[in-house]
Amino acid sequence: MSPISLRLSILSRRTVDLIAGRWFCATAVLAASIVLLILVFVVREASSALSDIGVVRFLTDDTWRPTAGAKASYGIIPMLAGSLFVTSGAVIVAGVPGVLSALLIRFYAPPFLATIHRRVIELLAGVPSVVFGFWGLVVLVPIINRLHPPGQSLLAGILILSLMILPTIALTAEAALRGVPASYSSAAAALGMGRWATIWNVSLPVARRGILAGFLLAATRAIGETMAVVMVCGNIVQVPDSLFAPVRTVTANIAMEMGDAQAEHRSALFLTGLALMVLVALFLIAAGGPRRSEVS
Template sequence: MADRWLHRLLWLSAMLAALVLGGIVVLLIGRTAPFIAQQGMELLARQWYPGDGEFGMAAMIAGSLAVAVLALVLAAPLAVALAAWLRYFAPGWLRRPALALFALMAGIPSVVYGLWGLLVLVPWINGWVPPGASWLAGSLVLALMILPLALLVTDAALAQVPPDWLHAGAALALSRVGMLRRVVLPHTAPAIASGVVLQFGRALGETMAVLMVCGNVVQWPGSVFEPVRTLTANIALEMSYAAGDHRIALFASGLLLMLVTMALLALSWRLGRRHHGTA
């Protein structure tokens, strides 16, 4: 008897977790579907003047992509290079303190990254090319935020490399650089890419740090020194006073973020599975 009740209780909590996700998707779609149907391509073609009933998001979609892509371009190669370096080149004693540093970086709240960006990075860029609060500032802060996790997934992927190959490489006196370039990285590339794609999703979805350093002007990202506004920052900025269609437009941008996240997750899985296939 007791067992059956316990079973139901556990099933219920599992259903609750599933319901949260289902609830998010249903709510976002339910609230926005008529609006999206009514607006159609206007959502991309128009400008963003919510007061006048114009809800064109193209510039902010571009802003989100621009900030996240540049962050990824900065962080991913650095993360892969550092992970490989820590495993194959660095002196052994350095590994633990370095990993502790990356754990610290991963644990710092995004609002603190944003604060640092606001206090240090933005004035520094401003001294170079005003106004400082810009696409570049956002990408730099995001790059620092996604670097530690990208590094840790790369490290985990490298740990899966069979030691046999490394022994063979050593016995043939091959350089570590050569082994890395020809054997280790090609083999682990899908697993690394799978992890990096997830970090790209995180960069796209990040709100606070970007909100604090990007300047939040709604415009197409032209130069890296100009301010941009991302979809996430837009929700955070306008949700508190938005009403009517304006509010629904913000929910629509939330739905878009959610869909992009799911697509990236699916891509990450595909890449990850291919890795298992060849291993």
């Protein structure tokens, strides 16, 4: 290679490096800006509702009737209550079997069956929410209807959501239990502790934080879930007085009304979206920061 062409190739290599570096940096900036853009746009769209209607009316109006003209009311408390009831119910129902699944995989099942159970749970995590919702509508709701009409109810929402978030709870609990140092269980064995004594006194207390964080992540997933809830909850705006009463969640309300919402109504819907984001943020803070990924 002649000196000149060598120099040229070094130069062009440097240019290539520079261009590549710029491109990678640009994509990183783009990726980081999306979440900020989302926040900006939701706040911007919600701002006219904030200034014209005011937070107070959102919290004190007793029902949601945004299209009633002069008599319009914008109370979001019933829907917030709906969202919170469905979410907490689902976490309670899915919590025990979720943690038990993790215990089974870690301690009780032979490796072969543990792997199979893990796979089944991972498969469950991959089922689309609209399929869960559809199954709930055609199978679960008629069963509940026989017990106590109308069937589309808080209970149906809780059961379907618990099935959807069970993988999150089970897999995070399993990971938390796997993170307990092996020396701890060896020490427990050396002290003559049996399997259950080790689990109860050593593994679960050490893994407690991880397991609880999994519960909160599952809660963020449940409160943000839309399709399954729209399909099985009945969507009547009310603070539910029993498990068999229909409810409408914040997410369901947006999905149902955004299609033909105008002006104030539309802005009010964005405000409920903002309220949803605040709730999710609170759960995340409680769980100790946003979803921990391998990046962090």
